[in-house]
Amino acid sequence: MPLLKPLFGISEICVAHGIKDAVLCPGSRSAALTLAFARNPKISCEVLSDERSAGFVAMGMAIQTDTPVVMVCTSGSAAYNFSPAVVEAYFQEVPLIVLTADRPPEWINQYDGQTIFQRDIFGKHVKKSYELPADYAHPDAQWHIERVVNEAISLSQKHPKGPVHINVPIREPFYPDANEQYDFNGNVRVVKNPEIKPTLSNVVWAELLEIWEAAENKIIAIGQNSEDLDAELTALDQEEEVIVIADVISNVNTEKAIKSHDTFIAKLGEAESEIDLLLTFGKSFISKNLKQFIRKNKPTHHWHIQNHPDLIDPLQSLTMKIEMDPKEFLRELSETCSIRRMRSADEAEESEFKTNWLVADEKAKIYVDKFLASADFGELKATQLLLEQLPESSILHLGNSMPVRYANLFGTKSSKKIQVNANRGTSGIDGIVSTSVGQAKKTDKVLTCLVGDVSFFYDRNAFWNANLPNNLKIVLINNEGGNIFRIIDGPSKQAEVADYFVGKQTKTAELLAKENGLEYLKASNEEEMKNALKALYEANKASILEVFTDPENDVRIFKDLKNGFSLI
């Protein structure tokens, strides 16, 4: 057996499990892993030098393909540079196979170059951490390697999906001899381990339906979610009186979905605050107002439907946790409701509760539109103009801090069926552009990344040596620093706000665009923005539109918008 065959076999097992993409970061210790994927004709590879950015690119690819992406790095601090992406993937539930080359155990902590304590390096932020044997001479070693790789890949795809880590100690020689041939003939052991569909027993369903039918004021609220639930929600809506609140990252685009809740929810009257049953789907909510509203007005029943073992209760009101697939749950629910309704021959009538919510949503929408029509140009208006101009069926990646908050004030237009993503697993500013690059690479759709200047420059190595795809469109709102600190109450009242929080920065993206061969557009007012957006989407090239806004102005506009709304 050629010495490195067990390592080359890893890529074959990956292929057998449906993996198609690998992100490789150059290194010598990791050479056999690199070659295993580079030479495998069924794997498409990206080579990126900065592991931090590379990790997010890999995650972006996995988000877009819903398939694990392999990441390879060499030994030493390289693995730690993967960690911001690994932790985001863990909480965003994105499957990644993280392969880190390592010294064999006897060389750890011996002042040898690029050697750290890599075992379990990602702590609780991977679903499981494995270590391969360093010697392959014993036949059991190959069985060990194949077993571990099979398990790791299956595990990454089971709900909750997420990253798995395989630490790979590698002895010299790192490189195959010229006469060693590794063919990719599928001669590896593959053990499939498909996910089992969790179902509720009839007894429990009966209990749930009893509560469901008895509940008058019903709300479904959906946080970060990438599954298309529109058909199931629409079917349910035809049978039942239920309000659907869709955060901007919920990817819910049903006709009656409420999207302006962030503006009106804190102003609702007592009658609209009495919730008999709340169903939640998805992960985190953007809207702080929504979270506070539910915490304050605890529903009689609150079911959270998610295939996840942890008791996660950010609304502090959970009464029932249902560990099954949301789509499956909604389908069963609407089918059961439909049958019951047919039997009872009742008509679904819009309740006052629902009407009031829908009216409030409409009022909020009109208010925001009207406010913006007369508002000065700033990041709020820029966001609105962008959302209006997004191509149909395109992808929107929302940056953290302000972009995702602004976007949640409007929501995307349901009819446009925009796919919305955001790194809300940890809500970091560290890999927004890189994630977008990874997503854009795995789709023909236009991908727009809306990002603030601090996040943009933080992650500028996203542009370093990636082949940037033509469908990548970056809209950068540059107001010279982390302006969120001027918007939220606490820091804005401190003398140190400018120097220690906002971190004023005066860079623009123009030289960066030049350096990286990107199309560069800019805008400082509404007309320029409209023209630039047109040009942005017409350009058949990766492009940046830099929008300059005044930070103090942005604060004033946002506060005016927040303070000016009344339901009465």
Next chain:
Amino acid sequence: MPLLKPLFGISEICVAHGIKDAVLCPGSRSAALTLAFARNPKISCEVLSDERSAGFVAMGMAIQTDTPVVMVCTSGSAAYNFSPAVVEAYFQEVPLIVLTADRPPEWINQYDGQTIFQRDIFGKHVKKSYELPADYAHPDAQWHIERVVNEAISLSQKHPKGPVHINVPIREPFYPDANEQYDFNGNVRVVKNPEIKPTLSNVVWAELLEIWEAAENKIIAIGQNSEDLDAELTALDQEEEVIVIADVISNVNTEKAIKSHDTFIAKLGEAESEIDLLLTFGKSFISKNLKQFIRKNKPTHHWHIQNHPDLIDPLQSLTMKIEMDPKEFLRELSETCSIRRMRSADEAEESEFKTNWLVADEKAKIYVDKFLASADFGELKATQLLLEQLPESSILHLGNSMPVRYANLFGTKSSKKIQVNANRGTSGIDGIVSTSVGQAKKTDKVLTCLVGDVSFFYDRNAFWNANLPNNLKIVLINNEGGNIFRIIDGPSKQAEVADYFVGKQTKTAELLAKENGLEYLKASNEEEMKNALKALYEANKASILEVFTDPENDVRIFKDLKNGFSLI
């Protein structure tokens, strides 16, 4: 008591322990920590946005001041972005106080923004990890906080020095009210805990001296070291026949120190390979030839002198580990030898063994000089020209991969007393420029950073929002990628070398310099390089000298140099 007083007290305890510097990364959860240091008149603060770069800047400051530097970040993936610097500091043994703001425990894993599992996040790469209480109401809580901070600071400074982590859960409100005053009157508990000086018993000393005296062929080899051992080594040299091998990162500048060992050591004859006693000081060695030489020619005795509890034996020849301060050990040794010699009235004579080593060193030096006199311009020659032109008593920070290897072929000129640093803890390419920025900020001396293009662009956020000091001089060798992969044997023979290892990149630093207001110089041949070096050191401004060399040429020159030497 004002609510946040215990957190403000942390900066006062730091001051009482002699800490003067803090690197603050903006965040809201961490606001009280930020303000505690920003408002403390005895702390000097840097505000940096990219935690990865900020971590290395802090480490560079701590290297230069030999005093712990505080790092503050907010909750979430920010902490992970500190990790490349933390792990380098751990293995390079640099004291850092890492303060990470966190949510209180009940909010962990609850889909709340910027929340990960931060407890113990740095694994084994900190000397100890602490977590402060989230509530301060009980009087014991304040005692707890003060005790932990006192212990952590002391621990970071005890040998082996290193980073300590204090995770700080913080509840809202994060910001003090306008009417809350925090004075820095020193009204905090300070518990000092100075390091105890480890000494050997007389019995052990007697045993050691017996071996020492019986040994004829004695070598002292010094790896990465920042302590000035020159006086002790010179004193010893006057009493005893001992060879001193000084790697370029040993900071040894005695008259007779051998610095060309990398060139000649593999060619030594049998007589020069018989070592009776080897003493090693410091951490890792750059020279692979040196390491292989010792592993092959195991000395009869090998003592490693270092105040460190772990059994670290990279030369695979250790027979005695002496856990005391190297300076102290050398002083005691030379004093004892001096007394004995006076008593015996022997004269120290240069042995054949020593002479042969010194002759070999001289031959190697002459060979390299002669080789370079006629060699084409390339990164080898550029390194030599730079080392020649370094201002006296200046600082040289050597990048990893090739710069540190090239420099080790020449060594610095002993009479110039250059301080040499390199991130050899993990030998990563991730924070070389940032570390140099941090070092330069804490000295008036000229600091030159010699770095390759991949490392340079990897760490480009070092330039983002730091106030770059005028004494910072960066010499960037740009040969369009990680050319080390063409130099080492394995990858250079693979078809994939260019695309998957070297990672060709065609950026230059010109636009980066423009963007960041740095003086920019360039050179492509010897004459340009000489002129540019002159301009570099005359410029009263942070400057970059970009040296363009041909990658294939660089490989050829290096191989010719390596292959052409013979001792005969």
